[in-house]
Amino acid sequence: xxxxxxxxxxxxxxxxxxxxxxxxxxxxxxxxxxxxxxxxxxxxxxxxxxxxxxxxxxxxxxxxxxxxxxxxxxxxxxxxxxxxxxxxxxxxxxxxxxxxxxxxxxxxxxxxxxxxxxxxxxxxxxxxxxxxxxxxxxxxxxxxxxxxxxxxxxxxxxxxxxxxxxxxxxxxxxxxxxxxxxxxxxxxxxxxxxxxxxxxxxxxxxxxxxxxxxxxxxxxxxxxxxxxxxxxxxxxxxxxxxxxxxxxxxxxxxxxxxxxxxxxxxxxxxxxxxxxxxxxxxxxxxxxxxxxxxxxxxxxxxxxxxxxxxxxxxxxxxxxxxxxxxxxxxxxxxxxxxxxxxxxxxxxxxxxxxxxxxxxxxxxxxxxxxxxxxxxxxxxxxxxxxxxxxxxxxxxxxxxxxxxxxxxxxxxxxxxxxxxxxxxxxxxxxxxxxxxxxxxxxxxxxxxxxxxxxxxxxxxxxxxxxxxxxxxxxxxxxxxxxxxxxxxxxxxxxxxxxxxxxxxxxxxxxxxxxxxxxxxxxxxxxxxxxxxxxxxxxxxxxxxxxxxxxxxxxxxxxxxxxxxxxxxxxxxxxxxxxxxxxxxxxxxxxxxxxxxxxxxxxxxxxxxxxxxxxxxxxxxxxxxxxxxxxxxxxxxxxxxxxxxxxxxxxxxxxxxxxxxxxxxxxxxxxxxxxxxxxxxxxxxxxxxxxxxxxxxxxxxxxxxxxxxxxxxxxxxxxxxxxxxxx
Amino acid sequence: xxxxxxxxxxxxxxxxxxxxxxxxxxxxxxxxxxxxxxxxxxxxxxxxxxxxxxxxxxxxxxxxxxxxxxxxxxxxxxxxxxxxxxxxxxxxxxxxxxxxxxxxxxxxxxxxxxxxxxxxxxxxxxxxxxxxxxxxxxxxxxxxxxxxxxxxxxxxxx
Numbered sequence: 001x002x003x004x005x006x007x008x009x010x011x012x013x014x015x016x017x018x019x020x021x022x023x024x025x026x027x028x029x030x031x032x033x034x035x036x037x038x039x040x041x042x043x044x045x046x047x048x049x050x051x052x053x054x055x056x057x058x059x060x061x062x063x064x065x066x067x068x069x070x071x072x073x074x075x076x077x078x079x080x081x082x083x084x085x086x087x088x089x090x091x092x093x094x095x096x097x098x099x100x101x102x103x104x105x106x107x108x109x110x111x112x113x114x115x116x117x118x119x120x121x122x123x124x125x126x127x128x129x130x131x132x133x134x135x136x137x138x139x140x141x142x143x144x145x146x147x148x149x150x151x152x153x154x155x156x157x158x159x160x161x162x163x164x165x166x167x168x169x170x171x172x173x174x175x176x177x178x179x180x181x182x183x184x185x186x187x188x189x190x191x192x193x194x195x196x197x198x199x200x201x202x203x204x205x206x207x208x209x210x211x212x213x214x215x216x217x218x219x220x221x222x223x224x225x226x227x228x229x230x231x232x233x234x235x236x237x238x239x240x241x242x243x244x245x246x247x248x249x250x251x252x253x254x255x256x257x258x259x260x261x262x263x264x265x266x267x268x269x270x271x272x273x274x275x276x277x278x279x280x281x282x283x284x285x286x287x288x289x290x291x292x293x294x295x296x297x298x299x300x301x302x303x304x305x306x307x308x309x310x311x312x313x314x315x316x317x318x319x320x321x322x323x324x325x326x327x328x329x330x331x332x333x334x335x336x337x338x339x340x341x342x343x344x345x346x347x348x349x350x351x352x353x354x355x356x357x358x359x360x361x362x363x364x365x366x367x368x369x370x371x372x373x374x375x376x377x378x379x380x381x382x383x384x385x386x387x388x389x390x391x392x393x394x395x396x397x398x399x400x401x402x403x404x405x406x407x408x409x410x411x412x413x414x415x416x417x418x419x420x421x422x423x424x425x426x427x428x429x430x431x432x433x434x435x436x437x438x439x440x441x442x443x444x445x446x447x448x449x450x451x452x453x454x455x456x457x458x459x460x461x462x463x464x465x466x467x468x469x470x471x472x473x474x475x476x477x478x479x480x481x482x483x484x485x486x487x488x489x490x491x492x493x494x495x496x497x498x499x500x501x502x503x504x505x506x507x508x509x510x511x512x513x514x515x516x517x518x519x520x521x522x523x524x525x526x527x528x529x530x531x532x533x534x535x536x537x538x539x540x541x542x543x544x545x546x547x548x549x550x551x552x553x554x555x556x557x558x559x560x561x562x563x564x565x566x567x568x569x570x571x572x573x574x575x576x577x578x579x580x581x582x583x584x585x586x587x588x589x590x591x592x593x594x595x596x597x598x599x600x601x602x603x604x605x606x607x608x609x610x611x612x613x614x615x616x617x618x619x620x621x622x623x624x625x626x627x628x629x630x631x632x633x634x635x636x637x638x639x640x641x642x643x644x645x646x647x648x649x650x651x652x653x654x655x656x657x658x659x660x661x662x663x664x665x666x667x668x669x670x671x672x673x674x675x676x677x678x679x680x681x682x683x684x685x686x687x688x689x690x691x692x693x694x695x696x697x698x699x700x701x702x703x704x705x706x707x708x709x710x711x712x713x714x715x716x717x718x719x720x721x722x723x724x725x726x
Numbered sequence: 727x728x729x730x731x732x733x734x735x736x737x738x739x740x741x742x743x744x745x746x747x748x749x750x751x752x753x754x755x756x757x758x759x760x761x762x763x764x765x766x767x768x769x770x771x772x773x774x775x776x777x778x779x780x781x782x783x784x785x786x787x788x789x790x791x792x793x794x795x796x797x798x799x800x801x802x803x804x805x806x807x808x809x810x811x812x813x814x815x816x817x818x819x820x821x822x823x824x825x826x827x828x829x830x831x832x833x834x835x836x837x838x839x840x841x842x843x844x845x846x847x848x849x850x851x852x853x854x855x856x857x858x859x860x861x862x863x864x865x866x867x868x869x870x871x872x873x874x875x876x877x878x879x880x881x882x883x884x
Contacts, residue, residue: 064826064863203819210827211815211834213763213803220762228757253728253745271757272766273749346767346775346828346862395765395828396862428768628822632868636825639864662772662860671853673866 021050052172059097078131110370117689201628218365236655303442313483315492319501324457328448347395375404399517436516453541482508489522527696572599585704593688608721622687637694736805774859825863
């Protein structure tokens with residue numbers, strides 16, 4: 001391998017016999033309780049049947065990021081089977097599927113979750129090891145079967161082949177015998193020069209299912225006797241049911257039961273339409289609680305005051321910022337504000353549960369199987385192992401489905417409705433109004449420039465909501481002084497610029513708005529702020545924004561960022577003429593192991609309407625498994641970040657979210673999608689993620705282009721035409 | 727009191743019984759007929775995920791009352807072709823359009839309706855036909871490209 005792959009905690013290969021004959025390869029994680037199913041089903045990553053069918057069991061979930069296919073490519077490579085003949089099966093909960101990223105984090109409630117752009121970089125090596133071990137054992141057994149020298153045999157297209165004679169034996173014929181072998185502890189992985197699959201764009205296996213309507217998402221789950229429920233939740237965050245009157249609701253034909261659960265009142269019916277009409281008819285008196293007067297407008301003004309206060313949790317401190325700020329040749333100050341954002345997954349939240357007294361089965365489009373298991377166990381009093389989670393395809397995730405609220409609702413509703421299978425369906429209003437929002441923040445930036453125009457001091461104070469106050473799985477990372485690493489992520493954990501005096505600190509001020517992970521997390525805010533403010537500094541210094549950044553990305557830790565910056569600038573033709581009225585902006589940011597730079601070409605109409613014509617992106621995430629998937633992830637991340645920059649804004653008034661559907665939580669459509677060019681810089685550095693890094697540079701690149709076009713600096717998102725009208 | 731209606735879906739007549747004749751077609755397709763390829767996204771015809779064809783025209787099934795479409799010819803993603811052979815579906819695979827895929831049934835139905843009338847659509851034609859669709863994975867450029875690819879297949883008689 002050209003790059004190191006994070007293996008996390010050491011795991012050991014395990015070999016077993018498949019039910020009905022054949023070979024199973026899995027992993028054993030020492031010190032973690034194993035699932036109770038017995039060796040044949042235990043920890044399976046790979047199954048080779050007596051019929052030669054090869055199944056890859058994937059613990060990671062598929063939400064569009066192409067990870068089922070990507071990991072299957074790694075297995076096909078090492079196992080020497082045709083990717084097209086590889087079956088991919090969604091795995092259940094198993095310690096062997098624990099995400100090394102979260103094992104390292106000591107997550108409360110288990111480790112199996114898909115997020116943080118982690119699947120390929122954290123599971124890639126394990127899957128390759130499983131494939132290589134199976135190949136090793138199959139070659140041994142195949143050589144024995146053919147009574148030839150092992151050293152004269154190779155694995156090829158699902159067979160062990162004796163090179164000199166051309167004789168071969170199919171995997172299925174020897175899989176059972178291979179199952180009696182001892183797994184090699186360190187099977188030799190293929191060298192990059194031997195790769196047939198890795199690094200080539202392959203057709204994703206899930207796409208034929210998704211163009212024919214056959215892919216099963218959470219909302220598509222069908223269970224015998226299943227009922228459908230909608231839940232009336234208090235519109236005010238943290239509010240509770242005071243009382244309810246179900247009479248009118250129960251008169252709606254098809255409504256079976258109206259039951260109270262911890263998040264509100266569930267209307268359980270034969271059909272969605274009956275459940276929805278039943279909820280419309282329901283009368284609930286709410287105890288709105290202490291947040292009934294909270295508004296986002298008030299939060300911003302309070303945060304502005306807190307930003308001037310003496311107390312904050314330090315994240316990054318080098319040199320003497322106060323002295324350097326006082327002594328600079330030029331001083332630049334600015335305030336940046338970012339809004340709450342919803343995730344707006346196209347598939348609204350939903351889950352199906354069947355509580356059976358001593359066990360509970362869940363079917364869910366989830367990113368977080370083991371956290372769901374833990375949450376359902378806590379809510380129902382069942383032991384975790386009595387909770388089974390079946391994962392469907394996800395109609396979008398973006399971090400929203402790392403939460404367990406919607407899964408717990410289904411389990412509680414199933415129990416309250418009399419232990420019947422129930423699917424809880426959220427409407428779009430529910431989905432937008434009861435999200436865990438990307439935090440909002442108020443930021444004060446100060447910098448001093450030296451005589452050469454380069455910054456000598458950088459001061460960034462962040463004031464805003466905290467994710468980890470809500471996300472208890474990682475709650476132990478919340479420092480006593482209030483520091484939340486997700487809030488300073490991208491501002492202080494990795495600081496790319498070569499500036500001698502830096503102070504980054506944070507004031508945690510949560511006013512009850514549930515905050516959650518949103519594709520790229522803190523980077524989505526801080527990437528915008530850093531790369532906008534540095535653009536301000538370049539202009540204050542009278543320097544070219546691209547060259548200014550180049551100079552600031554001078555230290556070794558920023559070399560890869562400079563690499564993508566150069567590539568994006570070159571491919572975009574930085575400095576070359578553009579059509580009249582079109583202007584460029586550039587930005588670069590590191591997130592989740594990936595370095596991404598983008599150049600946006602933008603025009604601004606007289607009415608203030610912004611048009612993004614083209615975006616040229618460069619990404620360095622280390623070695624690449626499926627280039628087309630990386631390109632798709634960057635295209636999608638650019639859309640997600642651009643959509644937020646143009647439209648994304650959740651506002652709170654009287655403790656309630658004001659937006660209800662796509663009319664007031666607008667999403668950009670096809671005519672607003674710029675042309676996107678993705679250039680992959682396959683660097684030799686440590687492997688990183690691909691799903692999230694592309695989200696961050698787009699907003700600053702666009703706003704920097706707007707500044708180039710109009711001389712107006714956007715310091716508050718979303719961009720509104722009235723800010724730019726001339 | 728339940729109402730019984732006849733729905734012509736994908737070339738077959740189905741008798742369905744609904745409590746409320748105003749029930750949106752979407753839920754009857756999904757829950758009564760088990761055709762879950764048509765998706766729920768917003769419930770108010772803003773996102774296009776629920777698009778089906780009614781007499782060949784794209785219709786948002788989330789706000790089409792079932793009683794209004796009884797007797798008409800309804801085509802869902804399941805009925806667009808046998809086994810994904812429709813040029814739009816093949817083009818969607820060739821251009822690797824879907825990510826999460828949730829909105830794609832609706833996008834494919836709108837694209838097929840466009841191409842049934844116009845086998846050489848311009849970018850502007852495509853943007854007009856597809857403006858009712860939201861894709862939070864941001865697959866728009868691939869959708870546009872795949873429509874051109876499918877159009878080329880159709881022009882060649884593929």
